[in-house]
């Protein structure tokens with residue numbers, strides 16, 4: 001049984017109004033915030049790091065009436081390097097790229113030891129089968145539906161075969177999709193079995209973010225229900 005989760009990607013937010021915009025999407029029904037950390041090395045872009053995450057944690061504390069899960073997507077080389085910093089800054093989940101380390105299992109252990117949930121991501125060119133040997137050790141698998149590095153790219157529907165395969169083999173796994181998710185692309189992702197939807201541009205740039213969040217979540221709920229996988233909690 002899995003939960004439907006919408007995780008707006010802050011890369012598409014107005015960084016000058018980050019705290020306010022994040023509170024709006026949380027009030028609009030987002031359970032997670034997707035925090036894109038980019039180092040200009042693993043991906044050709046630089047975004048933000050632990051100081052921004054720490055400020056955001058102050059604005060959205062864990063003891064709030066509606067606590068929000070900080071889903072840190074580490075688009076960085078040497079992901080082991082930032083585990084402690086991100087945990088101290090208030091990260092709840094730490095998702096690193098399979099392609100970024102020679103020792104995924106070692107990295108997984110360090111993330112868990114730092115008290116965070118652990119996710120592992122695959123870029124579009126990486127077969128999802130690489131995750132099979134480590135799947136029992138992780139809390140989330142992230143299937144990238146664009147090349148990591150930039151928001152506002154086009155959703156890659158051919159990645160859905162990866163999601164279908166994962167969902168078939170691992171019914172209880174949190175399967176996240178990231179890149180180009182919007183009202184007009186959610187159907188194939190939800191049908192394939194994704195339950196954690198990252199959406200940047202479509203949520204933060206919407207006139208009514210709540211309406212988009214509701215739509216995306218409705219599609220996931222419908223498909224998880226049809227598969228008999230919807231968690232009641």
Ligand SMILES: O=C(CO)[C@@H](O)[C@H](O)COP(=O)(O)O
Nearest residue numbers: 148149150151152180200201
């Ligand atoms: O990790 C990334 C890009 O590298 C994503 O989180 C995007 O930032 C999602 O943005 P949209 O495609 O939804 O605008």
